[in-house]
Each structure stands twice: as structure tokens, then as C-alpha cells.
Amino acid sequence: MNRSSSLHSPTFSPLYRQIKDLVLRHLESGEWGPGDPIPSESELATRFGVSQGTVRKAIDEMAAENLLVRQQGKGTFVATHKDPGSYFRFLRLLPNDGETRLSQSVPLECWRAKAGADVARILALEPGSPITIVRRLLKLGDEPVVFDEIYLPSELFPDLSLEILRSAESLYSLFETRYGVRMIRADERLRAVAADRVSAEWLQVTEGSPLLLVERVTFTYGHKPVEWRRGFYSTRNYHYHNELG
Amino acid sequence: MNRSSSLHSPTFSPLYRQIKDLVLRHLESGEWGPGDPIPSESELATRFGVSQGTVRKAIDEMAAENLLVRQQGKGTFVATHKDPGSYFRFLRLLPNDGETRLSQSVPLECWRAKAGADVARILALEPGSPITIVRRLLKLGDEPVVFDEIYLPSELFPDLSLEILRSAESLYSLFETRYGVRMIRADERLRAVAADRVSAEWLQVTEGSPLLLVERVTFTYGHKPVEWRRGFYSTRNYHYHNELG
DNA sequence: TAGTGGTCTAGACCACCCA
DNA sequence: GGGTGGTCTAGACCACTAC
Numbered sequence: 396m397n398r399s400s401s402l403h404s405p406t407f408s409p410l411y412r413q414i415k416d417l418v419l420r421h422l423e424s425g426e427w428g429p430g431d432p433i434p435s436e437s438e439l440a441t442r443f444g445v446s447q448g449t450v451r452k453a454i455d456e457m458a459a460e461n462l463l464v465r466q467q468g469k470g471t472f473v474a475t476h477k478d479p480g481s482y483f484r485f486l487r488l489l490p491n492d493g494e495t496r497l498s499q500s501v502p503l504e505c506w507r508a509k510a511g512a513d514v515a516r517i518l519a520l521e522p523g524s525p526i527t528i529v530r531r532l533l534k535l536g537d538e539p540v541v542f543d544e545i546y547l548p549s550e551l552f553p554d555l556s557l558e559i560l561r562s563a564e565s566l567y568s569l570f571e572t573r574y575g576v577r578m579i580r581a582d583e584r585l586r587a588v589a590a591d592r593v594s595a596e597w598l599q600v601t602e603g604s605p606l607l608l609v610e611r612v613t614f615t616y617g618h619k620p621v622e623w624r625r626g627f628y629s630t631r632n633y634h635y636h637n638e639l640g
Numbered sequence: 641m642n643r644s645s646s647l648h649s650p651t652f653s654p655l656y657r658q659i660k661d662l663v664l665r666h667l668e669s670g671e672w673g674p675g676d677p678i679p680s681e682s683e684l685a686t687r688f689g690v691s692q693g694t695v696r697k698a699i700d701e702m703a704a705e706n707l708l709v710r711q712q713g714k715g716t717f718v719a720t721h722k723d724p725g726s727y728f729r730f731l732r733l734l735p736n737d738g739e740t741r742l743s744q745s746v747p748l749e750c751w752r753a754k755a756g757a758d759v760a761r762i763l764a765l766e767p768g769s770p771i772t773i774v775r776r777l778l779k780l781g782d783e784p785v786v787f788d789e790i791y792l793p794s795e796l797f798p799d800l801s802l803e804i805l806r807s808a809e810s811l812y813s814l815f816e817t818r819y820g821v822r823m824i825r826a827d828e829r830l831r832a833v834a835a836d837r838v839s840a841e842w843l844q845v846t847e848g849s850p851l852l853l854v855e856r857v858t859f860t861y862g863h864k865p866v867e868w869r870r871g872f873y874s875t876r877n878y879h880y881h882n883e884l885g
Numbered sequence: 886t887a888g889t890g891g892t893c894t895a896g897a898c899c900a901c902c903c904a
Numbered sequence: 905g906g907g908t909g910g911t912c913t914a915g916a917c918c919a920c921t922a923c
Contacts, residue, residue: 407900409911435889446913451890459704461885467890468920485884489829584734585880587832587850587873605832605850611884630831637882639730639826639856640706652919654892680908691894696909712909713901 414443414453422462422473423616429475429571433463436471462579476567476578485567485581485613488540488628489636496536502560503530503597507549514546517612517623525549529560532597540633542597546623551576576621581613585635594627607635659688659698667707667718668861674720674816678708681716707824721812721823730812730826730858733785733873734881741781747805748842749775752794759791762857762868770794774805777842785878787842791868796821821866826858830880839872852880 418439421427433439436454440447454471457463461484464472474481490496508526515522527549533541545566547555552574563569570576588608595602606627613622628635663684666672678684681699685692699716702708706729709717719726735741752772760767772794778786790811792800797819808814815821833853840847851872858867873880 411911437889448914449912452911454890465890466921468888468922470889470921487882487884581884583882583884585830585852585882586875587852588875589850605834607830607832607852628832630833635830637732637828637830639732639828656892682908693895694893697892699909710909711902713903713907715908 410445411449411452411456414439414445414450415456417443418453418457419462419616425575427473428575429473429577430477431473432470433473460579476565476571482565485578487636488535488633490535490633492632496538499534500563500566501532501534502557503532505529505555505557505560510546514623518546518548518620520548527552527555529555531560531566535633538632539598540629542594542627544625548621551621576615578613578622579615580618581611584610586610588627590627598627598629600629600631606630609635655690656694656697656701659684659690659695660701662688663698663702664707664861670820672718673820674718674822675722676718677715678718705824721810721816727810730823732881733780733878735780736877736879741783744779745808745811746777746779747774747802748777749773750800750802750805755791759868763791763793763865765793772797772800774800776805776811780878783877784843785874787839787872789870793866796866821860823858823867824860825863826856829855831855833872835872843872843874845874845876851875854880 418433421433427433434442436447436450439450443450454463454465458465458471461474461481464474464478466472476482506528508528510518510520510522510524510526512522514520514526515524518526520526525548527547529543529545529547531543531545532539533543549555552570555574559569559573560566567578570578586608587605589603590598590600590606592602594600594606595604598606600606607630609624609626609628611622611624611626612620613624615621663678666678672678679687681692681695684695688695699708699710703710703716706719706726709719709723711717721727750772752770755763755765755767755769755771757767759765759771760769763771765771770793772792774788774790774792776788776790777784778788794800797815800819804814804818805811812823815823831853832850834848835843835845835851837847839845839851840849843851845851852875854869854871854873856867856869856871857865858869860866
């Protein structure tokens with residue numbers, strides 16, 4: 396263990412960050428998969444040759460970043476989208492009246508294409524790379540609320556199809572379990588736009604009525620972009636909720 | 641110092657949280673004001689009769705919540721909206737093309753009224769309590785981008801006027817320095833709406849064109865709501881940016 | 886009872902800032 | 905050089921879970 400590489404070195408990083416990087420590598424490689432327990436703090440400490448407090452600080456940071464989940468008395472686990480509690484971490488939609496309804500994801504279309512300049516830039520692909528495009532509708536208690544168009548690198552999701560999409564509970568848990576791609580962070584850009592014909596039909600609103608356009612780039616480990624998504628939100632009965640801390 | 645009040649007590653809280661509450665009380669009372677340094681960790685440790693590590697953990701949490709700001713070698717300071725870096729913490733607006741422009745807050749109107757049922761509920765006031773309403777325009781490089789209508793309890797901002805608003809750099813730093821009200825957290829609800837006549841005129845868009853409506857409730861210490869704000873965002877050249885962690 | 890994470894301590898040393 | 909926050913250690917004990 397490089398204990399500091401210190402003395403004004405520009406690549407200095409404290410021990411606990413080096414530990415964090417080591418643990419991260421185990422996550423990236425899939426050696427410790429979503430839902431699995433990772434070794435105990437004391438075991439990691441002896442394995443890495445540092446004190447338990449140092450391991451603790453590394454894990455603290457990763458828990459704060461939603462990469463790991465601690466459970467007192469049981470252990471520390473790799474975070475997973477199968478956990479229903481983490482579902483609304485990426486869907487900031489709440490009903491105006493507070494009454495939660497059942498949500499249902501309805502896949503509409505799924506086809507292959509070649510990445511245009513925009514998608515290629517956003518997903519860090521070569522222009523012309525094979526991509527998979529998915530359209531789907533999110534219904535909340537029989538009301539269509541979100542119409543999504545999702546762009547994915549085909550290389551990572553080789554056999555994705557409508558059949559497979561229909562069998563999944565949630566997109567991100569499907570990506571995680573079937574393709575080993577874990578979504579950990581996303582950037583969203585929100586705009587108000589007028590509904591075009593396609594969105595208007597699916598969302599059952601009149602063409603030209605205001606919709607919330609949510610463009611999302613989703614990243615997996617190592618800041619690697621793996622999904623681009625344009626979602627049209629009907630905000631008659633729902634709103635996008637955000638907390639500013 | 642109540643070291644645990646433990647043994648299955650429902651009001652159990654660890655030492656460092658009790659320290660945190662003590663520090664919080666100093667902030668709420670204004671004894672340690674925005675921008676001021678707070679006592680050093682070692683001094684707080686001896687003052688409260690705990691170890692430095694315990695104080696450290698308390699301050700860690702408060703720094704993570706943007707209540708305090710640590711500066712290695714200098715000390716720990718009470719967070720302030722005068723710090724220009726904290727300006728965009730509550731304004732998640734970015735230009736589509738990435739080029740930042742000068743921002744300018746233009747106060748339009750300021751008058752008193754009585755709280756209706758809605759405002760009273762949101763601001764936890766008695767219906768009919770005196771409130772102050774402010775309208776203002778946010779310009780980014782000569783383009784009007786946000787039209788805000790702001791509802792405040794008059795009791796907290798007794799002499800607020802257009803004159804005073806015009807002299808301020810930013811609203812929240814004004815509230816902080818002149819009225820001792822520090823905004824620390826906010827809840828936002830976003831919707832897409834059609835521009836009404838008033839908003840359309842101020843934002844120089846055609847009536848009925850889509851606008852992003854951002855409704856914000858802002859809180860000071862103790863989860864006390866102190867501002868309600870309805871902002872109409874023109875999202876032609878700008879977007880609302882959000883990171884999902 | 887054994888193993889896990891959670892809290893707390895005391896003390897050492899490092900990195901940074903300023904007078 | 906003296907004060908501040910930042911890192912790291914070793915060890916103790918508490919709280920929770922499972923068996």
C-alpha cells in the first residue's frame with residue numbers, strides 16, 4: 396500500500412481514497428455484484444493492511460454516493476436497482492394530490508439504428524456505431540404520464556427486444572441483471588416544449604400543449620455514459636420534484 | 641453532556657448529534673452569523689467535554705448539509721449567500737450553448753397583502769396574516785429568462801421595498817444581511833404550463849407558448865418555511881439542470 | 886454467542902495558512 | 905512557529921442481526 400506518495404506530489408491522495416479506488420475496482424469488474432455483501436470492514440482492513448477506521452471512511456463516502464448500502468448488524472452490500480426503494484431515485488415524479496398510484500412501464504417499440512452525430516457525441520461512440528432505440532410509455536394508475544425515447548449502445552445491450560422489455564419490472568434492474576450494466580449517476584436537462592404529434596397521441600393531450608421535456612444522460616462506473624433518454628412528461632396531475640440542499 | 645440517554649430509549653441519539661444540535665442552536669440564535677468563523681474543533685471539544693473526533697463528525701455532517709464551510713489551515717465558517725460560489729445552488733439554470741452571461745435581477749413590483757388560504761398553508765401562517773409580494777425579472781445577458789412572483793411573511797421582512805431590492809446583489813444575501821433570515825433548503829415542483837399574458841409580456845414570448853413553472857418553498861433553520869416563489873422560466877436558450885446521484 | 890456496523894476516545898503526524 | 909483542519913491508528917464499547 397502506497398501510504399501517501401506524498402511530499403507535494405501532484406498525484407497525492409489519502410489512504411482512504413486509495414482504499415475506495417480498490418473497492419471501486421471490485422465493483423466495476425463485477426466481482427462484487429449488485430445485492431451482494433462485500434467483505435466486512437475488519438476483513439478489508441487486514442486485507443489492505445490499514446486500520447479499520449480508514450476502511451470505514453472509504454465506505455462512508457461510497458455509501459453517501461449510493462454505491463454501497465450499510466446495514467447495521469448484517470453487513471455492507473452493493474447497491475442495486477432491484478431494491479424498490481431506489482426506484483424513485485431516478486424518477487422524480489410525484490402526484491399533485493399526494494395519492495400514489497400503481498406505476499406501469501409499457502414498451503412500445505424497440506429497433507436498431509446507427510448513431511448520428513448527436514447521439515454519438517453524448518454516448519461517447521463513433522458516429523455510425525450501432526445503437527438501440529426504445530420507446531415506452533409510463534402509466535400511473537391508467538393515466539399515461541411519460542413518453543420516453545431511449546438511446547442505448549447496442550454493444551452493451553446486444554439482444555434487447557420488446558419481448559425482453561415486457562418481462563422486466565424496471566428498466567434499470569433489467570440492465571443490471573441481464574447485461575451487467577449498473578446505472579449510478581445521471582445528468583438531466585429540463586425544458587418546457589409544445590407537444591408534437593407523436594407525444595401528444597401517446598400522452599392523450601392536444602398537440603401543442605405544454606410538456607416537460609427531460610433529457611437524461613446516464614452514467615455507469617468510471618463516468619462512462621451508457622444511456623441517453625428524452626422523456627416527455629405530462630404535468631397536468633404530476634410534477635417533477637427536486638430538493639435543493 | 642448526556643452521553644447516550646440510552647438503553648432502548650426512544651429518544652436516543654449519539655453524542656455527535658447532540659453536539660450538532662448544540663452548534664445548530666448557536667447558528668439559529670445568530671450568535672455565529674453568516675461568514676463568521678466558528679470556534680476550532682479542539683476548542684469545541686474541550687468546551688463540550690468530548691473528544692475532537694466527535695466534534696469532527698458533527699461538523700462533517702453540517703458541512704455536508706452546506707451549513708458550515710471548512711477551510712484547511714484557516715478554520716470553519718458559517719455558510720453565507722454572500723459567497724458567490726453558493727449563488728447557483730438555488731438557481732439551476734444553465735445556458736444551452738454553455739456560454740455564461742452576466743445575470744441581473746430586476747425588481748418590478750413590491751406590495752403588501754393578506755395571506756390567502758394557499759399561501760398561509762404553505763408558509764405556516766394564519767390566514768389573513770400580512771405578507772409581502774415581490775415581482776422581479778431575471779435577465780441573463782439582456783435576455784429576460786425568469787419572471788418570479790415571491791411571497792414573504794411581512795413580519796420577517798418588515799421594511800422590504802423596491803428601493804431596498806434594487807440595492808441588493810442577490811435576494812438571499814439581502815435577506816441574510818438585512819433581515820437575519822438564512823435560506824438553507826428548498827423544495828421545488830416543476831411543471832410545464834402555457835404562458836399567460838403577464839408572464840408572456842415580461843418574458844417577451846407569445847402568449848400560450850410553453851414555460852417551465854418552478855414553484856419553490858424555501859426553509860430556514862428548523863424546517864421553517866419563509867418564502868414561497870412561483871418562477872416562470874423561458875427555456876428557449878436555457879435549461880434547468882439537475883444531477884441525480 | 887459470534888459477527889457486523891456504529892460510536893467514542895487519545896494521541897500522533899501531515900498539509901495548509903498566516904503573521 | 906503556532907494554529908487550523910485532514911489523515912491515520914489502536915483499542916474499547918455499544919447496537920443490531922442471525923443462529
